[in-house]
Amino acid sequence: MEFSEKPSDLEVILNEPQHSFRWYEHDYPFPLARWNHHPEFEIHLIRRGTGKLLAGDYIGHFGPGHVALIGPGLPHDWIGDLAPEQCIRGRDLVLQFDGESLLRLRERLPELGELQPLFERARRGVEFTGQTARHAARLLEAIGRAAGLRRLLLFLSLLETLARAGAAESRTLASPHYSPRLDSLTTRRINQVFDYILDDLAGEIRLSVIARRLRMSEPAFSRFFKRTTGHTFVDLIRKLRIQRACRLLLQSRQSIADICFQVGYGNLSNFNRHFRHEMHETPSEYRRRLGQSPGPAAGGSAAASADPP
Structure with missing residues (x-):
């Protein structure tokens, strides 16, 4: 559709x-x-x-x-x-x-x-x-x-x-300074952004792609997104990916390395760093604290390529 x-x-x-x-x-x-x-x-x-x-x-x-x-x-x-x-x-x-x-x-x-x-x-x-x-x-x-x-x-x-x-x-919930823009064009654009992010959350998400879809320059899109949502594009992707990782840590027995790649990260180091930034603990600590035993040990080394944001 x-x-x-x-x-x-x-x-x-x-x-x-x-x-x-x-x-x-x-x-x-x-x-x-x-x-x-x-x-x-x-x-x-x-x-x-x-x-x-x-x-x-x-x-x-x-x-x-x-x-x-x-x-x-x-x-x-x-x-x-x-x-x-x-x-x-x-x-x-x-x-x-x-x-x-x-x-x-x-x-x-x-x-x-x-x-x-x-x-x-x-x-x-x-x-x-x-x-x-x-x-x-x-x-x-x-x-x-x-x-x-x-x-x-x-x-x-x-x-x-x-x-x-x-x-x-x-x-x-919302911060005191938050001031939404509710015109229909803004909301249509934001819905397109969320469609793109959620469809490709486990893959490579590029600001340039969604900016081009909205017929905006990258700097203009960044300003628009921050002004409308209160978050940068990179911050929102990180939050959504780490939230999905939290769910997988609790609801599955997958290894942390497998979860890292499943939520869109290209290497374990960046995943651990972003997880600690959002949750103030490591993935292992989070899983242990909430009582879920880990799955099989992570096999193989993490990919060396840079992960998406």
Whole structure:
């Protein structure tokens, strides 16, 4: 499928007439599971699977039970770890709502003013953990089974749960200075970049290739990418490759050398150096700390060619 045939970068959210918010679940991959933005608030639960959450200039790991609140206009994407042709059924549960309309009800329902601080934080994205995330996940599932007034009451209970989360169970994601550019051309270009990176993550990724595809000079592309995502092109590739290596270290018994080459590095020395830079420990230490015994000893010497970024 050509990129121009894929869903729009701006997600258009239409509530059903009988509902004040939208609740739905979907598999992954899914057409709308992309780097996108919208004017609504979004509460997002990951039921299963792992990967990277991108929210503005934030990049971090997610796993089962991950709960996040994304504010209006904040670009976001949950990029999953998938084997070729793999599909994760029912991975995502999504609730989207118009927070501004809700706050306008404060004239009649002043208690709703307690949501203002939560909604302000959400403009940079908020991730929830611990008991808050577990309770929020249960409420999100219950909302999908409810109807009418009961559904609305559960929604308000969910917002209360998130609003009352302490500092130990919530954190803001995007940096304070992050300022996204949300024009459609920018988002189309970023989607093309992610398509290229994720399709070739284990191979050779060249800035010159994607710059040429976007009809930009290399310096212009570098400035555009940094300004839009908050990361350099090389930094983002390193983060995604090391994240994939972490998954393989925990979920497989492959040798560290095999994993090194599988995630796109041409030699073990650079892989170890980049891994330590991102994780503050070696691949062996990471695997040992999290209780996964290594696979067979690495065979052969690492390739001498320079690895991609």
